[in-house]
Every structure is written in C-alpha cells, then in structure tokens.
Amino acid sequence: xxxxxxxxxxxxxxxxxxxxxxxxxxxxxxxxxxxxxxxxxxxxxxxxxxxxxxxxxxxxxxxxxxxxxxxxxxxxxxxxxxxxxxxxxxxxxxxxxxxxxxxxxxxxxxxxxxxxxxxxxxxxxxxxxxxxxxxxxxxxxxxxxxxxxxxxxxxxxxxxxxxxxxxxxxxxxxxxxxxxxxxxxxxxxxxxxxxxxxxxxxxxxxxxxxxxxxxxxxxxxxxxxxxxxxxxxxxxxxxxxxxxxxxxxxxxxxxxxxxxxxxxxxxxxxxxxxxxxxxxxxxxxxxxxxxxxxxxxxxxxxxxxxxxx
Amino acid sequence: xxxxxxxxxxxxxxxxxxxxxxxxxxxxxxxxxxxxxxxxxxxxxxxxxxxxxxxxxxxxxxxxxxxxxxxxxxxxxxxxxxxxxxxxxxxxxxxxxxxxxxxxxxxxxxxxxxxxxxxxxxxxxxxxxxxxxxxxxxxxxxxxxxxxxxxxxxxxxxxxxxxxxxxxxxxxxxxxxxxxxxxxxxxxxxxxxxxxxxxxxxxxxxxxxxxxxxxxxxxxxxxxxxxxxxxxxxxxxxxxxxxxxxxxxxxxxxxxxxxxxxxxxxxxxxxxxxxxxxxxxxxxxxxxxxxxxxxxxxxxxxxxxxxxxxxxxxxxxxxxxxxxxxxxxxxxxxxxxxxxxxxxxxxxxxxxxxxxxxxxxxxxxxxxxxxxxxxxxxxxxxxxxxxxxxxxxxxxxxxxxxxxxxxxxxxxxxxxxxxxxxxxxxxxxxxxxxxxxxxxxxxxxxxxxxxxxxxxxxxxxxxxx
Numbered sequence: 001x002x003x004x005x006x007x008x009x010x011x012x013x014x015x016x017x018x019x020x021x022x023x024x025x026x027x028x029x030x031x032x033x034x035x036x037x038x039x040x041x042x043x044x045x046x047x048x049x050x051x052x053x054x055x056x057x058x059x060x061x062x063x064x065x066x067x068x069x070x071x072x073x074x075x076x077x078x079x080x081x082x083x084x085x086x087x088x089x090x091x092x093x094x095x096x097x098x099x100x101x102x103x104x105x106x107x108x109x110x111x112x113x114x115x116x117x118x119x120x121x122x123x124x125x126x127x128x129x130x131x132x133x134x135x136x137x138x139x140x141x142x143x144x145x146x147x148x149x150x151x152x153x154x155x156x157x158x159x160x161x162x163x164x165x166x167x168x169x170x171x172x173x174x175x176x177x178x179x180x181x182x183x184x185x186x187x188x189x190x191x192x193x194x195x196x197x198x199x200x201x202x203x204x205x206x207x208x209x210x211x212x213x214x215x216x217x218x219x220x221x222x223x224x225x226x227x228x229x230x231x232x233x234x235x236x237x238x239x240x241x242x243x244x245x246x247x248x249x250x251x252x253x254x255x256x257x258x259x260x261x262x263x264x265x266x267x268x269x270x271x272x273x274x275x276x277x278x279x280x281x282x283x284x285x286x287x288x289x290x291x292x293x294x295x296x297x298x299x300x301x302x303x304x305x306x307x308x309x
Numbered sequence: 310x311x312x313x314x315x316x317x318x319x320x321x322x323x324x325x326x327x328x329x330x331x332x333x334x335x336x337x338x339x340x341x342x343x344x345x346x347x348x349x350x351x352x353x354x355x356x357x358x359x360x361x362x363x364x365x366x367x368x369x370x371x372x373x374x375x376x377x378x379x380x381x382x383x384x385x386x387x388x389x390x391x392x393x394x395x396x397x398x399x400x401x402x403x404x405x406x407x408x409x410x411x412x413x414x415x416x417x418x419x420x421x422x423x424x425x426x427x428x429x430x431x432x433x434x435x436x437x438x439x440x441x442x443x444x445x446x447x448x449x450x451x452x453x454x455x456x457x458x459x460x461x462x463x464x465x466x467x468x469x470x471x472x473x474x475x476x477x478x479x480x481x482x483x484x485x486x487x488x489x490x491x492x493x494x495x496x497x498x499x500x501x502x503x504x505x506x507x508x509x510x511x512x513x514x515x516x517x518x519x520x521x522x523x524x525x526x527x528x529x530x531x532x533x534x535x536x537x538x539x540x541x542x543x544x545x546x547x548x549x550x551x552x553x554x555x556x557x558x559x560x561x562x563x564x565x566x567x568x569x570x571x572x573x574x575x576x577x578x579x580x581x582x583x584x585x586x587x588x589x590x591x592x593x594x595x596x597x598x599x600x601x602x603x604x605x606x607x608x609x610x611x612x613x614x615x616x617x618x619x620x621x622x623x624x625x626x627x628x629x630x631x632x633x634x635x636x637x638x639x640x641x642x643x644x645x646x647x648x649x650x651x652x653x654x655x656x657x658x659x660x661x662x663x664x665x666x667x668x669x670x671x672x673x674x675x676x677x678x679x680x681x682x683x684x685x686x687x688x689x690x691x692x693x694x695x696x697x698x699x700x701x702x703x704x705x706x707x708x709x710x711x712x713x714x715x716x717x718x719x720x721x722x723x724x725x726x727x728x729x730x731x732x733x734x735x736x737x738x739x740x741x742x743x744x745x746x747x748x749x750x751x752x753x754x755x756x757x758x759x760x761x762x763x764x765x766x767x768x769x770x771x772x773x774x
Contacts, residue, residue: 142695143692149688187634193708196692201689204681205681233659241647241648243596249640252581252589267633
C-alpha cells in the first residue's frame with residue numbers, strides 16, 4: 001500500500017517538534033475551561049437531580065397548555081420539544097421540586113390523558129453523587145493497578161508518560177463535551193472508561209517498541225532516534241486500529257442521528273472525541289514526554305554517581 | 310501435509326464457522342423432545358438491561374432496624390429476599406445491588422420489562438413489620454390480642470411459600486419455615502396453645518389469625534415448617550405470602566428514586582447498535598482485505614470465530630446483562646481483537662523486510678508480537694477486573710464484557726489465528742505479495758541524515774548488554 005510505505009518512511013521528528021504539539025491541546029483545554037467557567041457542563045438528569053416528565057402530542061396548543069399548567073405550580077421548570085418519528089411532538093418537562101414532586105407527577109398524569117403520557121423519570125441528585133464518587137475511586141484504583149503493572153514491565157518514566165497521556169485524553173473529552181454543549185449522562189462514564197482503555201493500549205504499543213529498540217541498541221542510537229523510530233513504525237498500526245473502531249462509531253452516530261436516538265449520540269460522541277485525543281497523544285505527546293523524563297532521570301542518575309565518586 | 314489437504318481443511322473450517330454463525334440466529338425445538346434451543350442472538354436480546362429494554366428503576370434508602378447488629382449482613386439478606394421475590398414472579402432479569410457504604414446503604418433495583426413504576430411496589434411488597442402475637446383462645450378479632458405480647462417477628466422467618474392445599478387440591482395454602490431461633494420460639498408457644506388462634510400482624514394491622522391445629526406442634530418438630538390452610542385461591546395465597554415475605558426484610562426501606570424508562574428507546578437503540586456493528590464489521594473486513602490481502606482473509610475468519618465465541622459467552626453467563634456501557638465494552642474489545650491482528654501482520658512485514666523468507670517471517674512475526682499483545686491486553690484485563698470488583702451496576706457490566714472480550718481475543722489471536730496462518734503457509738509458502746508485503750531494502754528511518762535502525766536484530770544475540 002503506497003500510503004503505508006510513505007508513512008513508514010516518514011522523516012518527521014516527533015520528539016524535536018515536541019513543544020509545538022502541546023499548543024493545540026492547551027488551546028482546547030483553555031477554551032474548555034473558559035466555557036466551563038461561564039456555562040458549566042451540560043449535565044443530564046442523573047447529575048443535576050430533579051424530575052423529567054415526557055409527553056407526546058400533536059396538537060398546536062399543547063405547549064401553551066403545558067406552560068399554563070406548569071406555571072400554576074410556582075416552581076422553576078424547562079420545556080424542550082423534539083419531533084418524534086411518528087410525526088408528533090415530544091415534550092420534556094424538567095423541574096426540580098423536592099417535596100412536591102410526587103403530587104406534581106400525579107397531577108400531570110391526570111392532566112394528560114394516558115395515551116399521550118410517555119414517562120415520568122424522577123432522580124435525586126444525592127443518589128448520583130454517591131455513584132459518581134464510587135466510580136471515581138474505582139477508576140483511581142484501576143489506574144494504580146495499571147501503574148504497578150507498568151512498573152513491573154516497563155520503565156517508571158514510561159509509566160508516568162502513559163498516565164499523563166491518559167489524563168490528557170480524559171481532559172480533552174471533558175473540554176470538548178463542554179465546548180460542544182453535549183449533555184453528560186450516565187453513559188459518559190462508560191465512554192471515559194472506553195477511552196482510557198484505548199489510551200493505555202496505544203501508549204503501551206509505542207513503549208513496547210521503545211523497550212525492544214533500547215534493548216537491541218547496537219548502533220548507539222540516541223534516545224530521540226529510538227523514540228522517533230518507535231512512533232514511526234507503529235504509525236501504520238495506530239491509524240488502522242483507530243480507523244476500524246472509528247468506522248463502527250461513526251456508523252453508530254450517523255444511524256443515531258437519523259433515528260433521533262439522542263442517548264446513543266451522547267454515548268458515541270465522547271468516545272469519538274477520545275479516540276482522536278488518544279491517537280494524538282500517543283503520536284505526538286508521549287514521545288517528547290518520555291524523552292524529557294528519561295533525560296531527567298539519566299541526569300540525576302549521573303549526578304548521583306558523580307557525587308558518590 | 311500438502312496444498313490440497315490444507316485447502317480442504319480450510320473449507321471444513323469455513324463450513325463449521327458458517328454453521329456456528331447460523332446457530333447463533335436460529336431458534337427451534339429438538340424433534341421428539343421438549344428441549345428448546347435458543348440461539349445466542351435471542352438469548353442476549355432477552356438479557357437487555359433497563360437502559361435498552363425499558364423498565365423500572367427503584368432505589369431504596371436503607372434504615373437499620375432497632376436491634377440491628379450487622380447491617381451489612383442484614384442488607385445482603387434483604388437483597389437476596391428481594392431477588393427471590395422478583396424471580397418468583399417472573400422478573401428473571403432483574404438486578405438488585407447494594408450501593409453506598411456502612412451505615413448509609415442503598416438498595417438499587419432494576420427490573421427490565423416492567424411497564425409501570427407502581428408494579429414494583431406490587432412485586433416486592435411494601436416493606437412491613439410482621440409480628441406474631443401471643444395466641445388467644447377467644448376469637449379472631451384484632452381487639453382480643455395484646456399488642457405488646459409479640460413472641461416472634463419477621464426475623465424469625467426463613468421463608469414463605471405458596472403450596473397446594475393437602476386437603477383440597479383445587480385450593481392453596483401458605484407454608485412458613487423458620488430460622489433455628491424462630492423455630493424454638495414458635496414451638497414453645499404452639500405446644501400449649503392447641504385450638505387457640507394465633508394472630509399475624511403486619512404494620513400493626515391484623516392480616517390473619519389462623520387456628521392452631523393439633524398436629525402443628527408435631528409437624529414443626531419434623532421439618533420445621535408450618536402450613537396455613539384456609540381455602541385460599543391462587544391469587545389470595547400469593548398476596549398473603551407476599552405480605553408475610555415483605556415482613557422478612559430485616560431492614561427498613563424508604564423509596565428515594567423511582568423511574569420508568571420507556572421501551573421505545575430500547576428497540577431503536579438495539580436496532581441502531583446492530584446496524585452499526587454489522588456495517589462496522591463489514592468496513593473492518595474490507596479494510597483488512599485491502600491492506601493485508603490473504604492475511605486479511607485470515608484475520609476476518611478469526612474475527613468471525615472470535616465474535617461467535619464472544620457472543621456465546623455473553624449469552625450463557627448469567628451475570629452479564631446487555632446495557633449501553635456493555636455495548637461500549639463489546640465495540641472496544643472487537644477493536645482490540647483487530648488491533649492484535651494488525652500488530653501481528655505489521656510485525657511479519659518487518660521481519661520479512663529484515664531479510665527473512667515469507668514462512669520464517671510469518672512464524673517470527675507471531676512469536677515477536679506475543680509480548681506486545683500480552684502487555685496491551687493484560688493491562689486492559691487488570692483495569693477491567695479492578696473496575697469489576699469495585700463498582701456496581703452498568704460500570705460492572707462494562708468491565709465484565711471488556712475483560713471477557715479481551716480474554717477471548719487473546720485466546721483467538723494467539724492460538725486460532727496462529728494455527729490458521731500456519732495452515733495458510735501450506736497453501737502459500739513463499740509468495741509474500743499475496744499478503745501485500747513487498748520487499749523494500751531501504752527500510753530505515755532517517756533522522757537528520759543519520760541511519761539509526763538496527764537492521765538485523767537477529768544477529769544481536771551476543772551484542773546486547
């Protein structure tokens with residue numbers, strides 16, 4: 001394959017150009033932070049707490065009716081409408097009324113006849129916060145397990161670079177989710193986990209190559225050359241692997257958009273963001289990082305031996 | 310083995326794989342028997358979680374009872390009882406899990422396929438306080454019992470079951486069984502109370518006052534079980550049993566979250582997921598064939614075998630439920646399976662370019678890529694196992710599908726694909742072009758005019774430090 005050959009023989013220096021590659025993520029992160037500070041995340045019901053009541057109807061005055069009804073409760077609420085596949089309109093009424101929730105749901109239930117009644121979802125925020133913290137701690141524990149494995153199998157510096165690349169990928173997804181105002185719901189956690197697994201996988205393949213080149217370094221190649229060679233040689237593999245997964249996810253997104261399955265879109269998009277971020281970090285970031293860490297490590301080691309002499 | 314035999318073997322393998330794929334989608338009853346065969350596809354569809362299939366989700370806050378000693382055990386016992394109650398009523402796919410830490414436990418109940426939030430109350434009953442009161446000789450009216458004279462509570466019960474009435478086959482009776490402590494207490498009271506009425510109160514209301522018959526004391530002696538007969542019909546007996554059963558929850562339960570997820574999302578989502586998976590696999594197949602030609606075919610065959618094995622395990626392992634995060638796990642592990650093939654084939658290319666013949670390069674490629682594949686997959690398995698142990702609900706589903714998928718992909722990649730490639734070498738031992746590998750003598754990466762790459766790592770045996 002011609003493209004493959006070109007990629008293999010690329011003369012691009014991934015390490016030397018390192019600093020430039022940190023600009024794009026920094027910009028995205030900055031924009032993300034600014035948007036987060038101003039608007040915050042677009043959080044789903046699982047995170048904000050509250051109740052969602054959905055009704056579907058196709059009359060013209062339905063919205064006015066709902067608004068009138070909701071105004072009578074004296075609470076804050078939002079109504080969003082969405083065309084459904086059968087030609088009618090779905091209305092989602094979101095409100096947060098701690099002690100009156102049950103009464104309001106009952107009242108609304110009577111107000112709309114049962115055929116139009118879609119669903120009433122009620123979630124309390126406190127429940128979710130516990131779940132989120134649980135997930136957070138289990139992710140940290142999983143990362144600790146990963147670092148232990150990396151310490152056994154690879155150099156310490158490679159482990160740090162892998163974890164930093166992982167942090168980059170997760171931060172990028174969060175920033176992009178904030179920038180594109182995509183709703184964050186329970187499946188977002190699964191998306192983050194998927195991206196984490198991919199990120200580790202990508203870094204490992206590169207470091208595996210670095211390790212084998214370092215072991216067989218007969219020509220006394222510099223660290224920079226070894227890292228560059230490792231990235232270049234795994235380039236074809238990275239592109240193919242990401243391409244195949246991306247294909248499946250893009251198809252899923254397109255179908256979800258066509259079928260208006262917003263929950264699936266909200267699930268596929270963060271993974272797609274993460275795939276791009278993960279590929280980017282394993283191509284452009286881990287090389288320079290590893291080189292810096294290794295140089296620093298060797299430097300301190302040298303100084304130690306110099307001192308002891 | 311010669312070329313023809315290798316080709317025949319390949320044909321046989323393809324037929325077997327095709328058969329296995331077909332078996333995933335069909336459903337039939339074996340002739341002359343009642344044994345029903347359900348293909349993996351349908352079996353997995355039956356196991357969809359509430360985010361796909363729709364259903365009811367309820368979270369209860371646990372409050373410890375007054376004389377609680379070990380809350381964790383009590384919560385676990387309650388969870389088991391709720392599970393039993395639900396599965397008895399046909400909600401086999403429901404999941405009941407413990408959340409939070411001591412003493413702020415919550416119990417999360419997911420019932421796929423249930424269509425109304427009120428149904429869950431009917432199904433598990435309203436947590437109640439069951440009390441057995443001192444027997445009374447007079448009659449079965451609530452006023453005649455001394456409410457303070459409780460001799461047994463729901464904690465003394467071990468189980469409650471609806472059985473058919475031994476005296477009237479058309480009617481039903483309720484069978485109570487006791488814990489060891491409950492048995493002693495019950496026997497003590499009943500021994501001296503022949504012919505009297507024993508009241509059962511639920512939340513301080515009288516629900517039943519059966520007459521103690523002569524043989525109650527003796528039956529309790531033999532199997533520790535008591536039968537309440539009373540000409541119940543099936544519904545009556547079941548609702549009575551449920552009333553008692555909900556008194557057996559050893560902790561107090563207060564509803565904190567209740568939601569109904571409509572099924573419409575499930576049908577659409579599963580359809581979208583299936584189409585995406587099919588199209589995605591097709592794209593992978595075509596890409597692999599274009600990039601690696603004959604090796605691509607081997608990879609595709611392995612991928613089909615992998616998918617069949619994976620789907621088989623998804624269908625037979627009870628604790629796996631298909632949820633949205635589970636689908637993420639499946640997509641991810643398919644990606645990792647493909648990744649393994651790509652790693653192997655890239656390594657073979659490299660070996661060939663370093664001067665080996667095609668067959669030798671193939672063998673070496675498989676051998677050398679084992680380490681990379683192991684490293685990449687073992688880390689993923691470690692991460693998913695830790696996640697599995699520490700999390701609950703859908704994250705657990707993600708972790709188990711991922712660990713399973715990666716484990717199987719390692720097995721298929723390192724054993725089956727390898728065997729297929731070896732078999733392929735009998736058909737084509739020397740023509741690397743058929744695997745889209747061309748010889749390129751100047752295979753080096755040049756960094757600032759310096760050639761750096763060790764050309765023949767094989768010769769490096771003594772040179773390494």
